[in-house]
Amino acid sequence: MTPGKKVPRSPGGARPDAALVSHPLQAHATLITLRRKQRLVLGDQPQGSIFMVQSGCLTVHCMLAGSRRQIVHILYAGDVFALDAVPYGLGMGMTAVAPSRILRGRGAGGAMVASIGEQTVDLAAAAARLSVRSSLLALMIGRCTGEESLATVLIEMAVLLGRPVPGGYTFELPLRRDDLADYLALNRDTLSRLLSRLRARDIISMPKRGWLIIKNFDALAAMTPLAEAARSLTPITLPAVHAPADGSIVS
Amino acid sequence: MTPGKKVPRSPGGARPDAALVSHPLQAHATLITLRRKQRLVLGDQPQGSIFMVQSGCLTVHCMLAGSRRQIVHILYAGDVFALDAVPYGLGMGMTAVAPSRILRGRGAGGAMVASIGEQTVDLAAAAARLSVRSSLLALMIGRCTGEESLATVLIEMAVLLGRPVPGGYTFELPLRRDDLADYLALNRDTLSRLLSRLRARDIISMPKRGWLIIKNFDALAAMTPLAEAARSLTPITLPAVHAPADGSIVS
DNA sequence: GCAATTCGTTGATCCAGATCAAGATTGCCT
DNA sequence: AGGCAATCTTGATCTGGATCAACGAATTGC
Numbered sequence: 001m002t003p004g005k006k007v008p009r010s011p012g013g014a015r016p017d018a019a020l021v022s023h024p025l026q027a028h029a030t031l032i033t034l035r036r037k038q039r040l041v042l043g044d045q046p047q048g049s050i051f052m053v054q055s056g057c058l059t060v061h062c063m064l065a066g067s068r069r070q071i072v073h074i075l076y077a078g079d080v081f082a083l084d085a086v087p088y089g090l091g092m093g094m095t096a097v098a099p100s101r102i103l104r105g106r107g108a109g110g111a112m113v114a115s116i117g118e119q120t121v122d123l124a125a126a127a128a129r130l131s132v133r134s135s136l137l138a139l140m141i142g143r144c145t146g147e148e149s150l151a152t153v154l155i156e157m158a159v160l161l162g163r164p165v166p167g168g169y170t171f172e173l174p175l176r177r178d179d180l181a182d183y184l185a186l187n188r189d190t191l192s193r194l195l196s197r198l199r200a201r202d203i204i205s206m207p208k209r210g211w212l213i214i215k216n217f218d219a220l221a222a223m224t225p226l227a228e229a230a231r232s233l234t235p236i237t238l239p240a241v242h243a244p245a246d247g248s249i250v251s
Numbered sequence: 252m253t254p255g256k257k258v259p260r261s262p263g264g265a266r267p268d269a270a271l272v273s274h275p276l277q278a279h280a281t282l283i284t285l286r287r288k289q290r291l292v293l294g295d296q297p298q299g300s301i302f303m304v305q306s307g308c309l310t311v312h313c314m315l316a317g318s319r320r321q322i323v324h325i326l327y328a329g330d331v332f333a334l335d336a337v338p339y340g341l342g343m344g345m346t347a348v349a350p351s352r353i354l355r356g357r358g359a360g361g362a363m364v365a366s367i368g369e370q371t372v373d374l375a376a377a378a379a380r381l382s383v384r385s386s387l388l389a390l391m392i393g394r395c396t397g398e399e400s401l402a403t404v405l406i407e408m409a410v411l412l413g414r415p416v417p418g419g420y421t422f423e424l425p426l427r428r429d430d431l432a433d434y435l436a437l438n439r440d441t442l443s444r445l446l447s448r449l450r451a452r453d454i455i456s457m458p459k460r461g462w463l464i465i466k467n468f469d470a471l472a473a474m475t476p477l478a479e480a481a482r483s484l485t486p487i488t489l490p491a492v493h494a495p496a497d498g499s500i501v502s
Numbered sequence: 503g504c505a506a507t508t509c510g511t512t513g514a515t516c517c518a519g520a521t522c523a524a525g526a527t528t529g530c531c532t
Numbered sequence: 533a534g535g536c537a538a539t540c541t542t543g544a545t546c547t548g549g550a551t552c553a554a555c556g557a558a559t560t561g562c
Contacts, residue, residue, distance in 0.1 A: 128333055135385070138388055
């Protein structure tokens with residue numbers, strides 16, 4: 001497992017982890033470690049798989065004919081994603097946009113509470129969280145201008161990832177321009193222009209690649225009809241997943 | 252409850268129904284009967300509500316500033332929809348596009364199996380079904396042309412509602428032009444043109460308002476990269492909800 | 503049966519964002 | 533440090549679908 005520059009699509013460092021066996025999701029759970037740009041082809045995954053993001057950030061996407069790509073989910077730490085919640089036959093994939101650790105388990109028919117360590121996770125609530133963001137995505141790409149969509153997703157990220165600073169938030173932008181564009185159903189050029197515009201208006205700044213500061217949150221929120229909905233997204237405070245005594249979780 | 256022409260937004264003929272009490276969803280379940288165009292404001296509904304569509308067809312939609320409307324879900328008979336799966340603060344609503352009966356219950360924390368009569372319902376599977384369609388919607392409105400989107404949604408409806416006929420399917424089109432346009436993120440005029448084009452090419456016919464025949468399913472499927480995914484949607488064979496002996500379900 | 507309203511169609515014109523085409527930065531590797 | 537590949541930016545031009553406008557057809561209410 002020391003591939004070169006071109007990151008392969010691979011099952012990653014998957015291995016069963018006995019220390020996690022205790023509850024539905026953990027029974028036969030597998031910890032998968034992914035480097036940035038590493039990809040899981042969802043069609044290759046075991047039927048009924050459920051993925052829980054321990055750390056990092058991933059996208060769930062689909063490639064259509066003509067190199068049209070659409071990201072349908074951004075998965076943040078704490079998110080739970082079921083394989084059967086994705087269309088069949090489109091060759092969908094899950095790609096790490098940052099180094100990530102995910103736990104793969106199986107849904108136990110009907111049981112919708114799982115636990116990681118001593119922390120229980122309400123799978124129904126997790127599904128609802130994803131669903132809310134899906135609806136927001138449909139609203140963005142369906143009925144918003146590019147500018148509105150961008151403002152919305154920046155608010156979403158600020159809420160889910162950001163640290164407050166005077167006037168706004170700062171966070172590590174998990175998606176590159178291409179990915180962000182493919183999430184918002186824009187193209188890269190247009191997205192870049194929109195970001196430049198926000199910078200010119202001094203609403204955001206990007207001190208270095210992959211890092212964003214919202215300098216004027218109110219102005220940003222005023223730009224989109226979805227501000228309130230985005231602001232109301234619930235961040236997930238994942239319990240610091242400390243390795244068990246035997247250290248078996250640590251990748 | 253005999254409103255006039257302007258169909259009101261109202262809680263509908265809601266009343267608790269003791270005969271349904273038996274399982275999580277049914278505890279305190281309420282049967283709601285809606286006429287076409289009748290609307291439930293989701294914000295008015297009790298926290299934690301779960302809706303199960305017994306019959307008919309509904310849309311879940313959101314109205315943005317500037318009379319931009321986006322339908323984020325079409326709910327068919329058998330679908331289950333959780334209130335907390337929808338963004339907060341956008342004044343979202345659920346509208347019957349056909350006369351409908353829905354059962355409103357509450358999710359029992361963590362319990363994800365419910366039953367109607369003697370039939371059990373896997374709420375996780377129901378959530379997954381909606382999620383699949385949401386992803387498909389994002390793909391349609393994000394990365395498909397109007398023509399591709401329309402073909403996709405017609406296949407979806409054929410699969411979920413249609414009766415086979417030589418060469419294709421026939422079904423009652425549940426959505427009017429406006430609604431279909433608001434689902435596909437097109438506008439009504441454009442949608443009408445697209446339908447006309449399909450008719451001109453003899454791929455579909457519309458013998459009367461609200462009724463559609465797919466005369467050449469293969470041609471339709473060839474028009475969209477999402478054909479296979481749409482064709483793979485799982486129709487829900489809802490058990491004929493026979494009224495219990497005391498007739499209390501019947502509206 | 504008639505009027506009002508909703509629903510659907512089609513033509514003419516316009517624009518947000520796509521596409522094409524160069525470059526400029528940034529960060530990584532040796 | 534220098535080279536290379538990935539990433540990002542910006543300008544010029546094009547186009548699918550929106551918008552505006554007008555009208556015809558089907559329902560609904562009375």
